[in-house]
Every structure is written in structure tokens, then in C-alpha cells.
Amino acid sequence: MPVSLKDVARKAGVSVATASRALADHPRISENTKARVRQAARELGYTPSAVARSLVKRETHTLGVITTSVTDPYAAQVVKAVEVAAEAAGYHLLLVASHGVPSREVKALRMLYERRVDGIVIISARGMDAYEDVLSHLTVPVVLVNGRVPHPAVRSVSANNRQGASLAVEYLLDAGYTRIAYIGGPTQGQSARHRVQGYVQALQAAGLVPSPDVIFPGQGTAEDGRRALRHMMSLRPKPEAVLCYNDLTAFGVLAEAWAMGVRVPDDLAVIGFDNLPFSELTAPPLTTVAQPTEEMGQTAVSLLLRQRRGEEVQDVVFDCTLVERASVRR
Amino acid sequence: MPVSLKDVARKAGVSVATASRALADHPRISENTKARVRQAARELGYTPSAVARSLVKRETHTLGVITTSVTDPYAAQVVKAVEVAAEAAGYHLLLVASHGVPSREVKALRMLYERRVDGIVIISARGMDAYEDVLSHLTVPVVLVNGRVPHPAVRSVSANNRQGASLAVEYLLDAGYTRIAYIGGPTQGQSARHRVQGYVQALQAAGLVPSPDVIFPGQGTAEDGRRALRHMMSLRPKPEAVLCYNDLTAFGVLAEAWAMGVRVPDDLAVIGFDNLPFSELTAPPLTTVAQPTEEMGQTAVSLLLRQRRGEEVQDVVFDCTLVERASVRR
DNA sequence: TTGAAAGCGTTACCAG
DNA sequence: CTGGTAACGCTTTCAA
Numbered sequence: 019m020p021v022s023l024k025d026v027a028r029k030a031g032v033s034v035a036t037a038s039r040a041l042a043d044h045p046r047i048s049e050n051t052k053a054r055v056r057q058a059a060r061e062l063g064y065t066p067s068a069v070a071r072s073l074v075k076r077e078t079h080t081l082g083v084i085t086t087s088v089t090d091p092y093a094a095q096v097v098k099a100v101e102v103a104a105e106a107a108g109y110h111l112l113l114v115a116s117h118g119v120p121s122r123e124v125k126a127l128r129m130l131y132e133r134r135v136d137g138i139v140i141i142s143a144r145g146m147d148a149y150e151d152v153l154s155h156l157t158v159p160v161v162l163v164n165g166r167v168p169h170p171a172v173r174s175v176s177a178n179n180r181q182g183a184s185l186a187v188e189y190l191l192d193a194g195y196t197r198i199a200y201i202g203g204p205t206q207g208q209s210a211r212h213r214v215q216g217y218v219q220a221l222q223a224a225g226l227v228p229s230p231d232v233i234f235p236g237q238g239t240a241e242d243g244r245r246a247l248r249h250m251m252s253l254r255p256k257p258e259a260v261l262c263y264n265d266l267t268a269f270g271v272l273a274e275a276w277a278m279g280v281r282v283p284d285d286l287a288v289i290g291f292d293n294l295p296f297s298e299l300t301a302p303p304l305t306t307v308a309q310p311t312e313e314m315g316q317t318a319v320s321l322l323l324r325q326r327r328g329e330e331v332q333d334v335v336f337d338c339t340l341v342e343r344a345s346v347r348r
Numbered sequence: 349m350p351v352s353l354k355d356v357a358r359k360a361g362v363s364v365a366t367a368s369r370a371l372a373d374h375p376r377i378s379e380n381t382k383a384r385v386r387q388a389a390r391e392l393g394y395t396p397s398a399v400a401r402s403l404v405k406r407e408t409h410t411l412g413v414i415t416t417s418v419t420d421p422y423a424a425q426v427v428k429a430v431e432v433a434a435e436a437a438g439y440h441l442l443l444v445a446s447h448g449v450p451s452r453e454v455k456a457l458r459m460l461y462e463r464r465v466d467g468i469v470i471i472s473a474r475g476m477d478a479y480e481d482v483l484s485h486l487t488v489p490v491v492l493v494n495g496r497v498p499h500p501a502v503r504s505v506s507a508n509n510r511q512g513a514s515l516a517v518e519y520l521l522d523a524g525y526t527r528i529a530y531i532g533g534p535t536q537g538q539s540a541r542h543r544v545q546g547y548v549q550a551l552q553a554a555g556l557v558p559s560p561d562v563i564f565p566g567q568g569t570a571e572d573g574r575r576a577l578r579h580m581m582s583l584r585p586k587p588e589a590v591l592c593y594n595d596l597t598a599f600g601v602l603a604e605a606w607a608m609g610v611r612v613p614d615d616l617a618v619i620g621f622d623n624l625p626f627s628e629l630t631a632p633p634l635t636t637v638a639q640p641t642e643e644m645g646q647t648a649v650s651l652l653l654r655q656r657r658g659e660e661v662q663d664v665v666f667d668c669t670l671v672e673r674a675s676v677r678r
Numbered sequence: 679t680t681g682a683a684a685g686c687g688t689t690a691c692c693a694g
Numbered sequence: 695c696t697g698g699t700a701a702c703g704c705t706t707t708c709a710a
Contacts, residue, residue: 019406020464020487022703033681038705046679063485068463069402070703073686076349078399080442080463089428089625094418101418101445110459112410113443115431129440133398134350155393157350240629269629276631295419299570299599301606301631352687363697368689376695400687403702 021062030058041066072134081109081322082130082138086118091294092264092311096141096163099315107323109136118144118204127152127160137322139163144206159325161318164209173325174333175317177309179209182338183216184223186261186289186307189340191224193348195259195287199232201246201271203263210238210263213291217261232257236267243270251280259287259346265294265306272300272345287346302344310336351392360388371396402464411439411652412460412468416448421624422594422641426471426493429645437653439466448474448534457482457490467652469493474536489655491648494539503655504663505647507639509539512668513546514553516591516619516637519670521554523678525589525617529562531576531601533593540568540593543621547591562587566597573600581610589617589676595624595636602630602675617676632674640666 027037032051039047040055058064072078081104085093101111112135114126123143130138137158143165153160153169162174190198200217203210214233221228234249236242243262247270250257262268268290275282282288282302290297293308314336321331342348357367362381369377370385388394402408411434415423431441442465444456453473460468467488473495483490483499492504520528530547533540544563551558564579566572573592577600580587592598598620605612612618612632620627623638644666651661672678 020703021485024703034704035682035706036680039680042705048679051679065458065461065485067403067703069399069408070686071705072399073397073403073688073703074705076686087428088418088424088431089421091419091421091424094421094424098417098419098445101443105445110463111443113431113441115428115435128395131395133440155395269626273629273631273633296599296626299603300629301603303603350687354687364688365690365698366696369696372689378695381695397687400702401689403687403704404689406702 020067021064023064023066025062026055026059026064029062030055076134077136078134079109080112080133080135081319082112082114082126082133082135083141084114084116084123084126084130084138084143085141086144087115088113091266091296092292093141095294095311096315096318099312100139100163100319101315103316103319107319109319116144118142120144120206124152127156131156131158134158136326137161137319139318139322140165142207142209143167144204159322161321161325163314163318164207166208173321173331175314175321176209176333176335177314178335178337179212180216180219182291182307182309183213183261184220185216185338185340186291187217187220188224189305190259190261190287190289190346191220193287193346196226197232197255197258199234199246199250199257199260200228201234201236201243201260201262201267203236203238203267213263236263238264238267240266240270240273243267243272244274245270247271247274247278247280247286250286251278257286259283259289261289261291263291265290265292265297265304268304268306268345269296269300272302272304276301282345283347289346293341297341298343300345305343305346306341307338308341309338350397351394353394353396355392356385356389356394359392360385406464407466408464409439410442410463410465411649412442412444412456412463412465413471414444414446414453414456414460414468414473415471416474417445418443421596421626422622423471425624425641426645426648429642430469430493430649431645433646433649437649439649446474448472450474454482457486461486461488464488466656467491467649469648469652470495472537472539473497474534489652491651491655493644493648494537496538503651503661505644505651506539506663506665507644508665508667509542510546510549512621512637512639513543513591514550515546515668515670516621517547517550518554519635520589520591520617520619520676521550523617523676526556527562527585527588529564529576529580529587529590530558531564531566531573531590531592531597533566533568533597543593566593568594568597570596570600570603573597573602574604575600577601577604577608577610577616580616581608587616589613589619591619591621593621595620595622595627595634598634598636598675599626599630602632602634606631612675613677619676623671627671628673630675635673635676636671637668638671639668 234246290306564576620636
């Protein structure tokens, strides 16, 4: 059994009240007793119980984070950013993996609420559509990173996925590519929807007609990239460039290209989305669209904390930037 | 403010005690009142407070996890395994990043203890040497994954790093390579120490003398791999193969090899350690030593839970296996 | 400057 | 089958 404040108080010969105040460095406690209490606490190896404290203070200094999986490198980046921002504000993270399953997202939400976390950030929410009844009773702020749910109490911070995808296509167009393929992501998420839209719009803005037979389905995995590349190579004429829903998919096309002897960017230019740490390590290094994950994580935490203080806050959207590397010829 | 059990009880016209039992599906409560209580709870959107419950039950159903960073893909794999095992046992994870800084590891340990987690797993502990006084007052089991600390109450589960490194070297030797370089990892951790040892021993067992000028220092980053490769290529004679402390380092040598026009495995064979998901996506795919991270995570959780039940448990070590891919010629 | 006591939201024991 | 009541470990009035 852990040592309690009562033990410390007894040992120091004071009441629990005084012991509590002494350890909290309350101004109206004599230095003398403070010293005695601290001494007793040290000798007993006393560590205060955050759970008891949470009960009375009605706050846990904990933020809940729901993510598909920590092994998803994009999610990991966001989690890290959130972690850093939270830590700086004196908060810690309760992490739950939903594995992208909507029902598990809802369960996680409920569990976090039971634990009375002070805020919840959901990364890449998949099936928040059926959240209505859970959300309606929540007394804790929720922020979505890269997702949106039509609930008035839920804020979101996201990358401008449409703009990002358009940016990539325009870059390709500028470089002289015109037959540009696209490999998609999970259609339940809004980021995937916006990215295709950006792709299509940029093409149309350039007076081109997006052709359905160079738009490949995918779930954002490397395997999707591999499969799409094999498909692509059997097409006549072949696409000259491909924009991928995310870097992971791009990694798959790069790997399959290597296996099939397809040269990048000479035979096919490849462009990703997310700028994962790994994308500068591929052969060739991957040109990709970057999201400001750092700021997004910080912002998520900041929105949560401000909402907690009763502030009204707005959704925020960050523009993407292009990271030029060697998988696209210039 | 969240609705409390008292609110539910009042609405259902029963005492809190009864309400509590009704919701817990206690056998000696009439179906009738159970129904009424449940109904009231639903209508009010009642969600029990885990913090209050934790206080009385003296357990939080939470495991603390200290890791360098979630963005470290090796750590992420272990975290995931731990998460899955924990979830299956009804536990959730409080995650803290230490960024490899010993003082932050200690702080994290203390914070987790304050929150009364039911167990703590530390992944790749760096500076546990000065843990003595923290550990001595802990009333919660601690398990180290891939680390060791000379404290009687701390258990560890690790990969057999020595055997893994030897395995890799023997594989290289078998394939006809003799001039084999090594790029090291953080020397504060025991895994790095064991891996060099395995490298050296395998060489010696084959009657070769490990040469200090092909043993490069590193911290386990891709940049270390790049730097070491450049060094290596300036040597005469050049190494024919290189064993890397981990996959990340191997990624660095692969990337730099691509940049310098060094062909893998023709000019240089490369072998990694960890078998990250990404290692099958490199060009060429990376031959590497795999640790059974899945089982290691499960085992860590299992040790924790068994210790909590008062069982005596032993350290456990898992053997590594070799994953043959294309970065080594056969 | 200190202490007694109430209360945070539950569970569990003891009566009835 | 149900209700009081005492914890759980801490903070915070309110008095002294």
C-alpha cells in the first residue's frame, strides 16, 4: 500500500490539513512545520495520489488521444506534437488505438470520458457519423485532427488537403507532366475526399479531363501503391506521374517500381503526401506534400485548453507546402 | 458538470447504494429497480466516474508506458503490442515520452506513480542507473523492455541482442563476406552493448579479428548510417558488408548508397536490426534481424499483471530471427 | 498558524 | 431486496 498523507501527518505530528498545505507550500504555514512535514514525507517516500486529488479538483490533467494506431507514422507524428504541447502545459496523454474501426472510436470516447480526461483529441476520425448520442452528453471538449464531425461542440484542426493535392498536381503540370494518375485513400475519411477533389480540380483548372482509369482506389497502405503501380504499367499509354494519397502509398509504388525495374522519375514521377521522416530516405528521395503537423498538434491542445476555460474557439485549417526531392524530375 | 450517481439515484427514487448495485448488475437487486435505475441513467446521460471508482478500488486499470518517442518506429511497434495486450486485459495506456533523457525517465516514473497506474513498462531505458531511490518506494511493478536495471523489483523482457547480432554475422560469413563492418548504437543502452559483443564474438568464432577501423560509432539514427557509409567508402580495402545497430541506421546507409551510386548488395551488403515495417519497402528490401516485438509486448503486460497478483516472475529473453531480403547477396 | 470537518463520486459492509 | 454509513486520499472552507 502506498503511503498516504495521513501517514505523513501523523509522523510529522500535525493534522492532514496542515500536512496538505505544507506540501503545497501554502503561505500561511510556518517554515518550521513545512520543513518537518517535508522531512516526514521524504522519509516515508510519500507520493501524493493524483487520483484522490483529481476527485476533489475535478480535473485530471490528462488529455485523451484516439488514434488509428501508433504504428501509423503519420499519426505518430501528430501524437508526438500533441504530447509535446500537452507536456508543456502540464498535461499527460491517455492513448487509445481505434484501428480505424468506428465502433472502437465510440468506445474509446466513452472510456476516456469515464476517466474524466480534461480534453480529447481524435486523429483521423473514421466513422464519427454515429457519434451523436455520445457527444451530446459529453462535458469535455473534443478536437478532431484531420477529420470533421457535424457536431456543434466539436472543433477541428486540419490540413488544407484540397489545396495540398492541387499544389502537387500544379507542380507536376509545371514540370511538364500531363498524364497524371492518382491513388486514393480511405473514402470514409474527409482527408481522402478532399485530396481527390484537389487533384481533380487542379487538372480541370489546367483544361485537362481527369480520366477515371488513372484514378486508383486504395486505403493508404503500401500494398495499395504496389498494386496500383502494377496496374498502371499495363496501361497504354502509361501515366507519366502519380500522386499518392499518402507517403506510405508512395513508398509502395517506389518499392514495386524498384522490383519491376521501373525508373523513378524517368519512367514515372512519384509524389506523396505527409512528408514522413522516412520519405527522405527512399531511393530516390520522395517529393511530397507536407502538413505542419507540429503546429497542428499544438493547435489541437491549445483549442482544448481554451475551450476548457470557457472560450469560444474556431476550427483552424493549415495550408500544405511542397517538399521537393528527387522522385519528380524538374 | 457531469451527472453523478446521486442524480441517477434521486431520479430513480432509490438510494445511491442501490443505484450503484443496479448498474453493476448485482444479483440481489430486483429486475424492476434495475430497469428503473438503468432508465434513469440513460435519460440523464450518466457516465460513471472512473476516478472515484479508482479511489475506492485502489486500481486504475491503467498501465504507464515510458518510451523515447512514439515517432521511434521500433518503440511504436512495442507500444502497439503492449496496447493490444493491455486492451485485451481491460487496461489502458498512459504514455510518456522521455526523449531518451534519463532525468525525464525518472520524472515520468514518478508522475506515473502519482497517478497510481497499475504497472509500468519502460521501453529502451537509457539511464536507469540513478533510479535507486525512486524505485525503492514504488509499490507498483515495473518491467523493462530491452533494458536492464540492477534493481531486485524490476523485471525485464528483452531480445537476445547478442545472439541476434551473431546470427547476422554468421549469415554474412556463410554468404562469403569476410570484411564486415559494424555501425553502433547508443552505448548507454544495453542493447547496443550486446549487439557489438555479438558482432565481435561471431567474428572471433570464425577465426577473424574484428578491426576497430570498421567499427563505427552511432546513435541509431539514419544520419549515422549515412556518415558511416561515406567513411567506409573511403577505406582501402573497403568493407564488403555492414551490420547496422538498427534498421534506421541501415536506411541511412541505403539512402546514402543510392546517392553515391554504391550498389547494394553488389558493392556492399547491408543488414539491419529490428525488422521495421518499412524495411521491406527499401530499394533493395532490407535483410534484417527481427525481434518478436509482438510477444515481447504481450509478455511485458503479462509479467506486470502477474506481479500485481503477487506472483514471483522471472526475466525473459527472446531469440532473434533473420529475415532474408535483397540487401545481402546469397 | 493550525485543526476539524465537509465533500469529491464511488463501492462495500452491516443492518433491516 | 434495499438503505444508511463508512471508507478511499486529498483539498478547502470555517473556526479557533
